[in-house]
Each structure stands twice: as structure tokens, then as C-alpha cells.
Amino acid sequence: MTTRAVENWTLAPLTDFVREASARLVLLMTPAGQVLAQSGFSRAVDVMSAAALGAAIVASTGELAKQLRQAPFAALNHQGHRHGIFLSTFPIERGTVVVLAVYDLDVSSLGLVQLFYEQLATDLKAASPKGSVPKQVLAADFERELSESLNTLFGR
Amino acid sequence: MNTALDLITRVRGVRGAMLVSAEDGLVIAEQLMEGIKGSAVAALAASLAGRLRRAMEAAGLGTSVFWHLQADQGTLLVVPAASGILVVAVAEADVNIGLVRLELLRAGEAVA
Numbered sequence: 001m002t003t004r005a006v007e008n009w010t011l012a013p014l015t016d017f018v019r020e021a022s023a024r025l026v027l028l029m030t031p032a033g034q035v036l037a038q039s040g041f042s043r044a045v046d047v048m049s050a051a052a053l054g055a056a057i058v059a060s061t062g063e064l065a066k067q068l069r070q071a072p073f074a075a076l077n078h079q080g081h082r083h084g085i086f087l088s089t090f091p092i093e094r095g096t097v098v099v100l101a102v103y104d105l106d107v108s109s110l111g112l113v114q115l116f117y118e119q120l121a122t123d124l125k126a127a128s129p130k131g132s133v134p135k136q137v138l139a140a141d142f143e144r145e146l147s148e149s150l151n152t153l154f155g156r
Numbered sequence: 157m158n159t160a161l162d163l164i165t166r167v168r169g170v171r172g173a174m175l176v177s178a179e180d181g182l183v184i185a186e187q188l189m190e191g192i193k194g195s196a197v198a199a200l201a202a203s204l205a206g207r208l209r210r211a212m213e214a215a216g217l218g219t220s221v222f223w224h225l226q227a228d229q230g231t232l233l234v235v236p237a238a239s240g241i242l243v244v245a246v247a248e249a250d251v252n253i254g255l256v257r258l259e260l261l262r263a264g265e266a267v268a
Contacts, residue, residue: 022203079180106206111181111199 004153005037013123014039017101021116024083025102027051028124030095031058035149040102044150054100057087075117077110086113090121092128097121157185160243160263167259169251171230174198175267176242178205184241192246201234201244209236222257233257237264 003018003026005011010028018026018039025040027047033055041047057076065072075088086101099120103113157175164173165187172188174197181202186194212220225232226249233245233256243263245256 105179109179109181109199109202109206111177111195112203115181115196115199 002042003037003039006149006152007036009127009129010037010124013120013127016123017116017120020119021101021103021113022108023101023103023113024108025050025100027054027098027100029054029098029100031055031089031098034145035153036097038153041153044154047150047153048146050100054087054098058089058098075114079105079110082106084108084110084113086110086117088117090125092125093130094128097124157267158187160266161185161187164243164245164256164259164263167247167252167256169248170245170256171248172246173263174242174244174246175263176202176244178202178236178240178242188246197232197244197246201232201242205234205236205242222260224253224257233260235260235264238268241267243267 003011003015005014014026014028014037017023023039027038027041027050028036029051030036033051035047035051038047041050061076062072072089075086078085082105084103084105086103087099089096089098099117101113101117103109161173161175164170172186172192172194174186174188174194175184176182176198177184179202181199183194183198188194208220208223212218220236223234230249231247231251231253233247233253235243237243243260245260247256
């Protein structure tokens, strides 16, 4: 399974998480949908779709929590017949990281993903560059930035 | 469910007992001594249960009834109940295995 990162400090924690939790697909991204790293995806279009949909779910559930006057939901899990989808966020010094993980129910479980997600969050917090400001993507640069990220993620 | 766990934790040398969903590895009920990470034990026991089930099927042995994993500093005992619940006990290395096994099987019948 291929694991690639736009932000190199995410690579080791993500690789460990994928191995330990037996996750099939994992995406690390910002709440805006900018991808930091991916594992298991074979097509750029799938990464773009998953990032956009994951970011949208985080935004909509966050807004729902606001409407209910409570803190944002800690995690969201959707379990199907063969696969589960786990979506959660945690803060690091540079902002918020969104984790989207898809796991096969044959080889993994929600308990296993939750267990190693906690380790992933701890490892990423420790590995994230300290004192740096996250790079802002301006609208004018968006397409070039997206293209560069996808090239990195798929080794082009 | 708590009564079933009471009977297991009453055995001398048992440090904790749990009911775990075999399908998703989440804790259903637990009575654990301090220092035992219930969610981690549950997730890993359920993962192991899935792999053991497949190994038993591949070997043509049917379903497992009881497992006993002996470690340096203790032992993990598990009974997979018919309802998809794992009855798990964490115990000292010198615990009376026969007695714990009996209580686990009783608990397994109670939650089935």
C-alpha cells in the first residue's frame, strides 16, 4: 500500500497508523480540504473527491453542533456491510488536522481504528513543526498548489 | 451484565473483566482495576478473535470456545459468546484458570 505525504512530518505517524489499524484508505487534510498526506488511494480524482466530501462533512457537523450549542463532535463513524468510515479532527499548533480513514470490517474494527487514531493524533502533535505559520493558499495559486500536491501524492 | 462480570472479578487473581463487542471491538461493560486500558484490550481482543475465527475455520475446527493467552506478568482469558460478545478476563499469572474459565462460560451463557 502506498503512503505519500505533501508535508513530510506526517509520513511516519501515518505509516504507523495504517499498519497498526489495518486501514484501507487514509487521508490527512486541513478543514479546508487541503491534503497533507494520503495512504491507499490510487487515483488523484479519488483523493480530491474524498478530501472535498470529508471537509464538507466536518463543516456541516461542526455547524450542526453550533446550532445545538455544544462543542464540535469528536468523531463520526459510518459502518456499512463491508467497510467503515471514520472521520475525526484534532488540533495541532498550526491549526486543525482532519483524519478520514476507511477500514475493511474483515481485517479491522472501529475499536482498533479509534485506539490507533489516539496514537496518530499524539504522534502528529509531537512531529508538527513548532512556531511555523501554515502556508495559506491564495485563490490565484489554488490550482497550481493543488496540482503540486497531487503530483507529490502520486509521485509524478 | 454487571452481575456476570461480578462473578468473574470475584475470583482471586482476576484483575478485571469485560464484555466486548466482537464485531467492532468496543467495550460493552467493564470492571477493571486501575492501570488496565479497557478500550485497548477490547479492540485488540476483538481483532484477535476475528483472526482466530478465520484460522479455526481454515483448519476445519469449527468455532473457538475458550482461549487462554499466557504472558510473563499475567494472563488473558476469553470466551466468545453466541451473541457476538466476547467475555474477557485479565488475570494474574497464577490465577485458578479452571475457575475463571467456568465463570467466563457462565457469563457467556448469561449474555447470549
